[in-house]
Amino acid sequence: MLKALTTVSEMLARNLDVLTQQPLLVCGLLEDNLPTMLADAGPAPRIFTTDYSYYQWQKNQGIKDIEFGTQPHSQAASAILLLMPKAKAEAEYLLAACLPLLAEGALVFMAGDNKGGVKSAPKLLAPYCDQVVKLDSARRASLYQAQLTRPAAPFNMTQWQKGYSIAQEQLQICTLPGVFSAGHLDSGSQLLLENLASLSGRVLDFGCGAGVIGASLLKRQPELTLECIDINALALEATRLTLANNQLANQAKVYASDGLSQVTGTFNHIVANPPFHAGLKTFYHTTEALLNTAKDYLTPGGSLTLVANAFLPYPELIEKSFGHCETLAINGKFKVYHATRR
Template identity: 70%
Template sequence: MANCFLTPEPDMFQALTSVGEMLTRNFDTLCRPGLLICGQLEDSLPLAMANEGPAPQVFSTDYRYTQWLKDHNYQQLEFGSEPTDGTCDAILLLMPKAKAEAEYLLAACLPLLAEGGHIFIAGDNKGGVKSAPQLLAPYCNRVNKLDSARRASLFHGTLSRSVAPFQQADWLKNYDLPREKLQIYTLPGVFSAEHLDTGSSLLLQTLGRLQGRVLDFGCGAGVIGASLLKRQPELELEMIDINALALEASRQTLARNGLNARVYPSNGLSQVNGKFDQIITNPPFHAGLKTFYSTTEELLHGAIHYLKPGGRLTLVANAFLPYPDLIQASFGNCETLAATGKFKIYQATKS
């Protein structure tokens, strides 16, 4: 079967998105000292703006994007679940997929902005940017649309009242996993943020007893990792994700359930060291507004090099995706452990 997956470009964020192209028409307004950019960063917009004026400060919850900017020697950069660097004179929020995440980012970043400072929101017209006036209503007396082009829009408001200091704990939500006797803690925009998703549930029902060193790839809110540790506290578990909000949610889930694991950011397997007895994953399927396969494709090709002899890769995937071919090509074997109408559990063993 032909490989239908998206192969990562050598410079994956270099080309401007339609939102970025629209914003280039507004550089006279946006390229100003003290600008902070946050949200759905997925192109070379900060580099383009730095070529036209002062380099904007970038706050990103996406580790992969942060590493890309670092590789381009970009210095005005912070990765994390909330900004900690200083103050700013203007904020540009690139609209994330989840409206709740946009609300979170505004609450987290606006305390850095002095009263009277400028707030810009830009995004794809199909990606929720039309809600910008409602998002800015708690902070601005008036919101104007500055531009609309290439199926993208730019809104502007002026901060008209002081903003309370950000308290991340106010944004934490939780839900119960009665079967596992766990509480899962989440933050806006994190996968499996409101309930246990069907795929992870099937994966947890299918997994047998594990041993040794285990990697939870794409840990999200920590559902899989916490469940494994609840069953087997002796496991040496590591949990990775590219999303800072997911990593913080996983840390909260572990801490509040009295569990311990190493939780850290990794771009695919790039920041992982050593070899594992087991890699478990409900791999990413979407990034922003796009269907996204390349991270999973890289995992299926590369996982064998991070497993000990006899080590296993186990994952859940939508049944229509041709993952077995990729797994077979890498491992020489692929077993289907369970299947429903929508999901399948695949497992491969390193010989």
Template identity: 50%
Template sequence: MSRPVSAVSQMLERNQALFVGKRLLVCGALEDDYPRQLAELTDSLTVFTTDYCYYLSQQEALGDNILFDHQLGGAPRFDALLLLMPKAKAEAQYLLAMMAPLLEAGADLLLAGENRGGINGADKLLAPYGEKPIKRDSARRSSLYHGELGKPVAPFELEAWFSRYECLAGDTALTVMALPGVFSADGLDLGSQMLLASLPPMTGKLLDFGCGAGVIGSVLAKRNPALAVHMVDINALALESSRRTLAINGVQGKVYASDVYSDVAEKFQHIVSNPPFHAGLKTFYAATETFLEKAPGFLAANGSLTIVANAFLRYQPILDTHFKRTEVIGSDTKFRVYLSKV
């Protein structure tokens, strides 16, 4: 199934001469099938994505040319980089620092994105790598900047990009490790605090859906030593953050990529989540609604789903439709914690 062509890709289509014959590396906020066009223009194409949903959608068409992971390494082998601006500036900095050592001296540095999404900060982003870039195009509320790799590049050190902080969830102390742009990278959010305060002791198997930096799953693993914790997310940076958070706290959990339930093959006594409802610059509910609708099929008999959500989100009707019983077990003016049972 093809994806609608984004405004950024429509602008890039006007500038395809920049990609002809290049050994091109593409990364960032990939949204559509445009890399398939680039594969026909370039000498070679590598697409690197941290988004498992996008990876699954393009894997058949791009084959070995698309890679999903939190890090890409190797010797310099590309003469052009196209970075599609992610929502978080820190993530853009992370991707540039990772990709620059893979580029040959003098390589083209192409940054593209929506004007409201930080692309106008391209000058500062590219400053460590070369002279001031030129603005190649501006169309459909998007812009394309073009620079050149003209400065020495330091080797990429993954460890330097982790933020680390201590937090307290009730009486459970936790050390959190997080890569740029990951949910809970800067501190324990109020919604997750309320969710964790509402949960009783647990046994059996638990699924932490949309695990982010791994706060929920790691806290519950610390509180409930016999609990078998599974943690899933579509973001490779989140998955690596969760692995590090588990490890530094000395607790065990199984962490893996899944587009909603695409890679979930077991049933659980508990599903717990602070589900995402933002994707990039747009508010996006579809994945969370699918998560809620299909949850009963991944719960064991007498299993339960517990989520926290912004009070304005209309999840109660969805939960009432798919579960036998739903109650609000925690609330304030901003959040509600729902407990649903099959």
């Protein structure tokens, strides 16, 4: 987790006189100690995050007013600062979830990396605000300000649910904004599913996303004891919805975990299509930590199977940890790796 301020927060530091005139509800792409910086300059902000890793880190930093989940609690807010997330659809979702907490006339701020979609702030805020002003632009980041002129409708999660079918798996997938593989089955997961052998016992779906892998495993083998983990609250909710859509809701445990930190005991199998992006950056730490420690979470004879972009240097890490690494399949862009605890 980054501890230095991001360039977006460095730009925001130039505008603390405006931002700290009222307590802020801060949400979106939080990556650093921005909450502490805001609290040092004015009223302590209220933080809402869908990222369990960030939530845990900030709690350990002593931040008390922080929420993790799919939407903030219904407590009214004085003003909002949205840090532009990677996906525009997620920004729309967060605005819809947070703006109902504001009174008419309240201030709405949006900030982000200029290459990360923040320039769409005027369009994103148009349904709620008559005028959007760019307050600052520095270090390749921008800050916009607007005033809520039209009360936002009460938030309704079901309006944000989308889905698709996977005919070969006879599955109905439910997705939410910003969740991986949101519009269709990604080719990496497809390759993984095509090359998964029959499993048994306790199985971990690491980085469950929309629940595609977990639901497929249970559809094939209902007798499995399945656990699905992710750091993203929207991914966890999408997985729950996917399982429910396929009458599998009572057959899996779905919970937040920062890597394997919240996992207990050992598994017969770990299956993963792990992430390698965090925000706008390429990010390998979570997967590397998995590969380095997965063996400790497997029973003797237990296996790790994962799919990854072919260019990533994961075989070396798997071999270092397990003593061997087998490549099960290749489709040009992705490779499926397999290793067993001996």
